[in-house]
Structure formats: structure tokens, C-alpha cells
Amino acid sequence: MLFFYNIALALYGLLLRVLAPFVPKAAAWVAGRRGLLAHIRRTIGTECAPRVWFHCASLGEFEQGRPLLEAYRKAHPATKLVLTFFSPSGYEIRKDWPGADYIFYLPPDTRGNARAFLDAVQPQLVVFVKYEFWYHFLNETHRRGIPAVVVSAIFRKNQVFFKPWGGFFRGILRRFAHIFTQNEASAQLLRDAGIHQVSVAGDTRFDTVVATAALPPKVLPVVSAFVADGAPVLVVGSSWPEDLPALAPLIRRYGAELRVLVAPHEITESNLRLVETSFPGLVRRYSQAEPATVAQSRILLFDNIGLLSQLYRFGQYAYVGGAFGKGLHNTLEAAAFGSPLFFGPAYEKFQEATELVALKCAFPIHNAQELEAAFTYLWHNEEARLRLQDALLDYVHGQAGATRTIMAALPGHTTS
Incomplete structure (x- = not known):
């Protein structure tokens, strides 16, 4: 299954490069990853401060994770926050957000990229917001003993994780040190699938909108x-x-x-x-x-x-x-x-x-x-x-x- 996963991601990247001359979002995705790892290494340099890595797929997930980023900054002011996005619609709008110390695109999920990224960032904690469970990044954090969590996660019975043939994808979820779900139904689906590092915390978006309204x-x-x-x-x-x-x-x-x-x-x-x-x-x-x-x-x-x-x-x-x-x-x-x-x-x-x-x-x-x-x-x-x-x-x-x-x-x- 890992072979097919790698092939699918490679084809996805190829498709975006083909579409780039015609589709602005594809062009931004491709351009944003050109020389990305070298840029990350140069930007972070040899700074020795502790770092925590937050990943958001796009703008919606950023708004969902924003209250946690802000709370973490307040509780741990000496820790540097690294924020990554998969989508141009998230990165381009929030690339100058002052609440994070470093903001990057996420490199494509390959074993080499995961190792190079983690070598550069050296996070002591990884937080994924709601979606996007990248095999190589999570496998490498697990191998290095870096705790990774996902917050505001929500699951449905028809997802691939809960199919009889979904063992590979359930294995990805097992790489998380903990999964914080939005509701009990999601938590129970995970427990029934043999994934027990789970608790119900709710949806951080409520904290965002309450704070905005105030x-x-x-x-x-x-x-x-x-x-x-x-x-x-x-x-x-x-x-x-x-x-x-x-x-x-x-x-x-x-x-x-x-x-x-x-x-x-x-x-x-x-x-x-x-x-x-x-x-x-x-x-x-x-x-x-x-x-x-x-x-x-x-x-x-x-x-x-x-x-x-x-x-x-x-x-x-x-x-x-x-x-x-x-x-x-x-x-x-x-x-x-x-x-x-x-x-x-x-x-x-x-x-x-x-x-x-x-x-x-x-x-x-x-x-x-x-x-x-x-x-x-x-x-x-x-x-x-x-x-x-x-x-x-x-x-x-x-x-x-x-x-x-x-x-x-x-x-x-x-x-x-």
C-alpha cells in the first residue's frame, strides 16, 4: 500500500505542474515549493530556541487552529512557532501572520522531505489541525520520538480509515500520540478501529468565533x-x-x-x-x-x-x-x-x-x-x-x- 501511496502523491505533484500554466492555484502550489527546503533551512538557521510545529491544510483549518496557536504562544513565550500550509489559499493569505515565528508551505510528503524538514525545524511537538494525515511526516516524527497530535478532528464511518482494507491508513492514525476529536461519535469510531489514544475536546472554532465576536x-x-x-x-x-x-x-x-x-x-x-x-x-x-x-x-x-x-x-x-x-x-x-x-x-x-x-x-x-x-x-x-x-x-x-x-x-x- 505504501508503494501506491507514494505513486499517487507523485502523480498528484506531476498533475499540478502540468496544470500550473493554466490554473493559478496550481501555479502557486508549484512555485511555493520550488527550493522550499533550502529556504526553510536558511530561514531557521542555527537558532537553538525550542520549536513547536503546527500544520493547517488551508485557511479554514488555520482559523480553527488559531486559538490554540495563540494560547500556546501565551503559555510558552520562549517557544518558536512554526506554521505550515498545504494550500496556497491558506499560505498566501496568512504568510505574514504575526502570531507565528516561521510560516512555510509544507513540502510534499516523501520520506526524504520529511527527514530534511524535521532536521531543519527540530520541533519538540507537532500539532495537525483537523485534517491531513501525511504518512512520511508522521512516521518520521514517530520514529524520532516527537509527539504529534491532531486537534478538532472529526471522523465519519464511510472514511477510508474504517474500511476493511483501510489498515494502512489506520496505521497512519496510530502514529499520533493523541487525537483530540470534536465529538464522541468520532472518538468511538477510532476506538472501535483499535485506536485508543483518543479523547473528546470539542471544536476550537467555537473559541475563535466567540473571541472574534467579543x-x-x-x-x-x-x-x-x-x-x-x-x-x-x-x-x-x-x-x-x-x-x-x-x-x-x-x-x-x-x-x-x-x-x-x-x-x-x-x-x-x-x-x-x-x-x-x-x-x-x-x-x-x-x-x-x-x-x-x-x-x-x-x-x-x-x-x-x-x-x-x-x-x-x-x-x-x-x-x-x-x-x-x-x-x-x-x-x-x-x-x-x-x-x-x-x-x-x-x-x-x-x-x-x-x-x-x-x-x-x-x-x-x-x-x-x-x-x-x-x-x-x-x-x-x-x-x-x-x-x-x-x-x-x-x-x-x-x-x-x-x-x-x-x-x-x-x-x-x-x-x-
């Missing part, structure tokens, strides 16, 4: 001017083109009474123009808006990144995109501000979304008619909306605390 609001003059008339606000976060057919009739119906903030998941000219052509005369791009005139539009379209978590504080309602495609995006950022949630049908792989649906704080919809019916009920029933707001806030705050639990149990790094 921060002083970021000064956003354009947004403040846009919502200054007090009209109800719908925040559309991480939208995809596939979300627009469900959203368009609702926005057209309530457009004269509602203000809408739209933050597409991918900021491309084609995606921006699709929103503009769907609502002719109603849209103003954020980069082109001025506080004095922005309120003349009904839809503020964000053609930048990094503001979405702040935008939810302006909303009374939230639509979260992605669930008409590959899967739902982050619902907790909106829930932390008490916004009733609407999203498409592909949500059941996300524990917090299923829990919010069960609490009747979130409304999964299959089409425009279902979205309009759910929204209209709350639009005409302010008391019900406020009850949902309270229930959302109770849920989010009640789930916080995973960071503290994990910090207290990290191998060799307990805190008082």
Missing part, C-alpha cells in the same frame, strides 16, 4: 454608511454561483426593504459580474463605494477578502454558501452574532450545521421557494427571530472551551 468592531465606514438607515441586513457569506438561483428571487422580492452584504467565496471577475448582472442597478462593489453615496445601492458586493467575520455583526439574517456544491462553508462565524442561518442541502457532513438545524436555528433549503418561505416566516415574526438569536448565542458559547481542554492535555506541555 472584539471591538472593526471600523468600516463604507459598511456603516450602507446600513445606517436601520433597514434589516442579510449577509451572504462565501457564496458560489450555484447559490444565486435560490437567493435571487428572495433578494428581488425584499430588495426595497432589505440591505444585502455579499461576500463571494472566490473573488474572480466572473463571479463579481454574475452578481451584478443578477441584480442590475442594485449592486455597488466595495472597492468602488464611498460612504457618502453607498446607501443609494441595495447590495454591497465585497471584492476583497478578510472581512466576512466582521460583516456578520451587521446582519439580522445570514445565508452561508457552498451547500449547493461541494459543501457548506463556515456557519459558526454567523452563529456567533446570533444570525438565523439559511444554506443549501449539502450540510450533513458538518456537525455544527446538523446541530443548528436540530435546534431549529438554521434552515436548510433545496430551492428558492423553500428559502423564501423560511425567510418570510422570520421576516414577519420578530419575536421568533429574537428567540433564535438567543438560542444561537447560547449554543455557541456553550460549545466553547476546546482550546483550554487541549492545552491542559498536550504531551509535556500542561498548563496551570
Whole structure:
């Protein structure tokens, strides 16, 4: 199985190099790994400070691991933090994040790369966030006696680890010194598979969104001017083109009474123009808006990144995109501000979304008619909306605390 694993990774790297001239993300992935190990060795040099290595697949996993990174920095200020990303969408956005001492791409998972990377970094602890279980890196940390943990992990019965032929992949999980899962169901799946270095700690994303909601609001003059008339606000976060057919009739119906903030998941000219052509005369791009005139539009379209978590504080309602495609995006950022949630049908792989649906704080919809019916009920029933707001806030705050639990149990790094 290891032979096929190595072949698959080699083919994956080859495919990205073939695609690089045509696909910007592939080009960034390839360029970011050119001369990477030499760059890591030069950057770290011969510094003798203790180091801990955190790995995040992409931006979402970074936000999930961020409270733990910050807590570790506070508890161990003399330790240098090394942060790696697999995806360009994580690395390019957070490569200058001041909370880590070193930020790199992760080299491709080969035995030679794993050994060279660990020789350069020499971490005393390794923390993987949620996903990505790389055989060679974990095998080498295990061989060297470096404890590796994964945090906020979640598992489902249909994953390869739990198939009769999944022994190789279960072996990867056994390389971890400990696995901190989001829920008991994940922990039980691992125990049933013979993996017992497991405990339930919860999801560190709750700590992230609670902390974000508690921060002083970021000064956003354009947004403040846009919502200054007090009209109800719908925040559309991480939208995809596939979300627009469900959203368009609702926005057209309530457009004269509602203000809408739209933050597409991918900021491309084609995606921006699709929103503009769907609502002719109603849209103003954020980069082109001025506080004095922005309120003349009904839809503020964000053609930048990094503001979405702040935008939810302006909303009374939230639509979260992605669930008409590959899967739902982050619902907790909106829930932390008490916004009733609407999203498409592909949500059941996300524990917090299923829990919010069960609490009747979130409304999964299959089409425009279902979205309009759910929204209209709350639009005409302010008391019900406020009850949902309270229930959302109770849920989010009640789930916080995973960071503290994990910090207290990290191998060799307990805190008082």
C-alpha cells in the first residue's frame, strides 16, 4: 500500500505542474515549493530556541487552529512557532501572520522531505489541525520520538480509515500520540478501529468565533454608511454561483426593504459580474463605494477578502454558501452574532450545521421557494427571530472551551 501511496502523491505533484500554466492555484502550489527546503533551512538557521510545529491544510483549518496557536504562544513565550500550509489559499493569505515565528508551505510528503524538514525545524511537538494525515511526516516524527497530535478532528464511518482494507491508513492514525476529536461519535469510531489514544475536546472554532465576536468592531465606514438607515441586513457569506438561483428571487422580492452584504467565496471577475448582472442597478462593489453615496445601492458586493467575520455583526439574517456544491462553508462565524442561518442541502457532513438545524436555528433549503418561505416566516415574526438569536448565542458559547481542554492535555506541555 505504501508503494501506491507514494505513486499517487507523485502523480498528484506531476498533475499540478502540468496544470500550473493554466490554473493559478496550481501555479502557486508549484512555485511555493520550488527550493522550499533550502529556504526553510536558511530561514531557521542555527537558532537553538525550542520549536513547536503546527500544520493547517488551508485557511479554514488555520482559523480553527488559531486559538490554540495563540494560547500556546501565551503559555510558552520562549517557544518558536512554526506554521505550515498545504494550500496556497491558506499560505498566501496568512504568510505574514504575526502570531507565528516561521510560516512555510509544507513540502510534499516523501520520506526524504520529511527527514530534511524535521532536521531543519527540530520541533519538540507537532500539532495537525483537523485534517491531513501525511504518512512520511508522521512516521518520521514517530520514529524520532516527537509527539504529534491532531486537534478538532472529526471522523465519519464511510472514511477510508474504517474500511476493511483501510489498515494502512489506520496505521497512519496510530502514529499520533493523541487525537483530540470534536465529538464522541468520532472518538468511538477510532476506538472501535483499535485506536485508543483518543479523547473528546470539542471544536476550537467555537473559541475563535466567540473571541472574534467579543472584539471591538472593526471600523468600516463604507459598511456603516450602507446600513445606517436601520433597514434589516442579510449577509451572504462565501457564496458560489450555484447559490444565486435560490437567493435571487428572495433578494428581488425584499430588495426595497432589505440591505444585502455579499461576500463571494472566490473573488474572480466572473463571479463579481454574475452578481451584478443578477441584480442590475442594485449592486455597488466595495472597492468602488464611498460612504457618502453607498446607501443609494441595495447590495454591497465585497471584492476583497478578510472581512466576512466582521460583516456578520451587521446582519439580522445570514445565508452561508457552498451547500449547493461541494459543501457548506463556515456557519459558526454567523452563529456567533446570533444570525438565523439559511444554506443549501449539502450540510450533513458538518456537525455544527446538523446541530443548528436540530435546534431549529438554521434552515436548510433545496430551492428558492423553500428559502423564501423560511425567510418570510422570520421576516414577519420578530419575536421568533429574537428567540433564535438567543438560542444561537447560547449554543455557541456553550460549545466553547476546546482550546483550554487541549492545552491542559498536550504531551509535556500542561498548563496551570
